[in-house]
Amino acid sequence: QVQLVQSGSELKKPGASVKVSCKASGYTFISYGMNWVRQAPGQGLEWMGWINTNTGNPTYAQGFTGRFVFSLDTSVSTAYLQISSLKAEDTAVYYCARDRGATAEEVHFDLWGRGTLVTVSS
């Protein structure tokens, strides 16, 4: 069926790196953009950016430049989020979400992964 399957929870020390995966199935991976959304504990949703699955070109929201990297492996229909130099404030659930919309201004997120909890603690 159509789904996004994310990798499991991670516990990391400050300064380490983490790579979260998001494997798509049931649809043509390169036909839809992939977005990343962060949800800190007890907080709301925050759009981190997206990656064009056709070209591999990433776009990062303000606040998610430098330590955050979006990448793809289209051969296995998988998107990745890598976070380096982890800080305690990076502790959150990270969701991948497929986008729909004829234009950028119409984009909404119609398919979500179940989320990956990344905990940063010494």
Add this chain to the structure above:
Amino acid sequence: QSVLTQPPSVSGAPGQRVTISCTGSSSNIGAGYDVHWYQQLPGTAPKLLIYANSNRPSGVPDRFSGSKSGTSASLAITGLQAEDEADYYCQSYDSSLSAFYVFGTGTKVTVL
């Protein structure tokens, strides 16, 4: 840092109607961009509830409806049910430089 403002909580008895507002500005909702709504049940991922202001994806009950006017949008839930207890978020495009897509602050719906 959300630029779309929602009430923190709303509540209602089973069967009642509740509405959730989502207030934006001239760089998002007021510019005419679509508003979308998501439901997040406890401990789960968000789920698309309404897209393009008032459209329901397949499988979403018609108890959920959306509207937009000016710089605001609203989500209405009629015939409130226990399983509607969740967090609800609006989302829109924003033409400012910080982010293309912005979410609302979120509203917790409690069924009394």
